[in-house]
Amino acid sequence: MAALTRLFRSSSHVSLIRRSLFTASASTPLESAPIRSQAYSSSHDTKDRNIQWVFLGCPGVGKGTYASRLSTLLGVPHIATGDLVREELSSSTPLSKHLKEIVNQGKLVSDEIIISLLSKRLEAGEANGESGFILDGFPRTVTQAEILDDVTDIDLVVNLKLPENVLLEKCLGRRICDQCGKNFNVASINVKGENGNPDIKMAPLLPPSHCASKLITRSDDTEVIVKERLRIYNDKSQPVEEFYRARGKLIEFDLPGGIPESWPRLLEALNLDDYDDRRGLKDRRITLYVLRVQAIDRAFRNLERRRFHFRL
Numbered sequence: 001m002a003a004l005t006r007l008f009r010s011s012s013h014v015s016l017i018r019r020s021l022f023t024a025s026a027s028t029p030l031e032s033a034p035i036r037s038q039a040y041s042s043s044h045d046t047k048d049r050n051i052q053w054v055f056l057g058c059p060g061v062g063k064g065t066y067a068s069r070l071s072t073l074l075g076v077p078h079i080a081t082g083d084l085v086r087e088e089l090s091s092s093t094p095l096s097k098h099l100k101e102i103v104n105q106g107k108l109v110s111d112e113i114i115i116s117l118l119s120k121r122l123e124a125g126e127a128n129g130e131s132g133f134i135l136d137g138f139p140r141t142v143t144q145a146e147i148l149d150d151v152t153d154i155d156l157v158v159n160l161k162l163p164e165n166v167l168l169e170k171c172l173g174r175r176i177c178d179q180c181g182k183n184f185n186v187a188s189i190n191v192k193g194e195n196g197n198p199d200i201k202m203a204p205l206l207p208p209s210h211c212a213s214k215l216i217t218r219s220d221d222t223e224v225i226v227k228e229r230l231r232i233y234n235d236k237s238q239p240v241e242e243f244y245r246a247r248g249k250l251i252e253f254d255l256p257g258g259i260p261e262s263w264p265r266l267l268e269a270l271n272l273d274d275y276d277d278r279r280g281l282k283d284r285r286i287t288l289y290v291l292r293v294q295a296i297d298r299a300f301r302n303l304e305r306r307r308f309h310f311r312l
């Protein structure tokens with residue numbers, strides 16, 4: 001983690017890193033990819049660190065909900081760049097004014113600003129003894145993914161999926177308690193499945209009585225802005241899915257419904273269904289080690305497939 005924060009800090013010259021990354025990848029023939037990945041694993045030692053996962057998915061899909069549950073289960077911090085942006089927005093700095101304009105148009109903040117906010121958060125976590133992470137909302141562009149790839153090894157990327165009409169309803173139903181910061185959803189979703197897919201039903205996630213009178217809606221959760229965010233996701237963030245798919249790190253997960261149906265199925269998909277957080281640290285290390293080996297195995301199988309195609 002220390003190396004990661006140091007590197008991120010020094011990557012305030014993002015364009016410099018981007019240039020060097022582009023030069024490296026443009027001149028790297030496909031066949032030398034495994035060599036690059038060997039050099040890679042020796043330069044980013046994964047033996048003694050905690051998991052480093054990424055959650056991808058459209059606005060409103062539930063990245064925050066599931067990433068936060070997993071972070072509690074696995075004992076790693078859940079770092080959401082959207083939260084970092086909102087924290088900055090609540091201050092009265094010149095940067096917050098600039099961010100407000102961008103966020104309220106549903107646009108993406110620049111790579112430079114988001115990396116600076118993320119490196120500050122990682123630095124603070126490191127000072128508090130944090131290790132590993134589940135990133136939510138980062139990377140959101142291929143450039144961000146390349147920069148992350150250059151500074152550390154991501155073990156697994158979970159891509160949560162829901163149909164677009166459900167995403168819109170979910171975003172419009174989102175509420176936050178102004179006092180405790182907890183997230184709720186007042187939407188009651190019942191959408192007919194298309195093309196042979198099952199119907200999607202999600203019960204509202206209603207607040208307890210002490211939060212009910214303090215609910216607020218995010219300023220960017222209006223119909224116009226959500227539609228723009230979905231458009232930008234398809235344009236800028238979907239290529240990030242491909243980035244990780246090509247590296248064999250992506251797990252696709254179609255949410256079958258609300259939390260009661262989806263959470264156990266997600267744990268199953270992640271091989272965590274028999275995971276019990278009351279077990280000892282040794283057991284936990286073994287589980288994390290197995291997950292990491294599975295991710296590396298997937299990456300190598302994928303590279304082999306690509307090499308095979310290349311020879312053909």
Ligand SMILES: Nc1ncnc2c1ncn2[C@@H]1O[C@H](COP(=O)(O)OP(=O)(O)O)[C@@H](O)[C@H]1O
Nearest residue numbers: 059060081082085103107108109114137138140
């Ligand atoms: N990695 C990122 N790159 C650029 N902008 C970001 C990033 N993460 C968050 N933001 C900004 O913060 C806003 C809120 O992010 P988030 O809470 O993750 O929203 P969403 O519900 O759309 O997933 C985004 O619309 C965007 O303006």
